[in-house]
């Protein structure tokens with residue numbers, strides 16, 4: 139048995155008993171995580187590790203390229219996870235989290251090698267927007283700089299896809315959901331966050347946590363002010 143499988147014994151005999159109170163509480167009362175994170179499957183970017191989350195705190199969805207397909211395009215696991223987290227668990231925050239040196243984003247940048255990987259190629263089609271955006275808006279970039287730009291723009295694109303889901307759109311309209319776009323730089327040990335106001339990724343620092351879209355009641359269908367005043 140490989141080492142990592144054998145460590146489950148340590149979970150049963152040491153870790154679980156040490157956190158007995160926490161697990162007992164979660165088992166009895168169920169979960170009420172505050173946030174959903176959609177991050178890459180890359181083994182080096184562990185969402186619970188990055189935010190130092192305890193069991194029960196973070197609802198997690200991981201896939202190649204931290205992708206959220208637009209609503210109704212793929213009725214699969216990501217869409218179901220988003221819907222459940224937002225509509226049933228009532229998370230207050232959703233984080234889309236990309237990272238540096240992402241194999242999926244390298245493939246998006248250079249899809250020629252995907253002939254033998256039809257499932258990967260189809261899945262990464264949901265990131266085509268990022269490649270097009272970088273190609274037209276940052277034509278001077280190449281190599282690693284281009285892949286990094288595609289990774290950042292992919293976070294922006296997946297946040298846009300996220301907003302197409304009715305469960306998400308409704309919570310945004312009621313002003314009860316905050317959206318975050320993160321990029322974990324695994325070389326620098328730093329997390330960048332998308333600042334919705336400037337449109338830029340900036341370092342997450344104590345006291346200044348940029349958000350992609352803050353929770354704010356939308357009033358598009360409210361009575362026009364002039365009419366209401368008459």
Ligand code: ZN
Nearest residue numbers: 178180240241
């Ligand atoms: Zn990745």
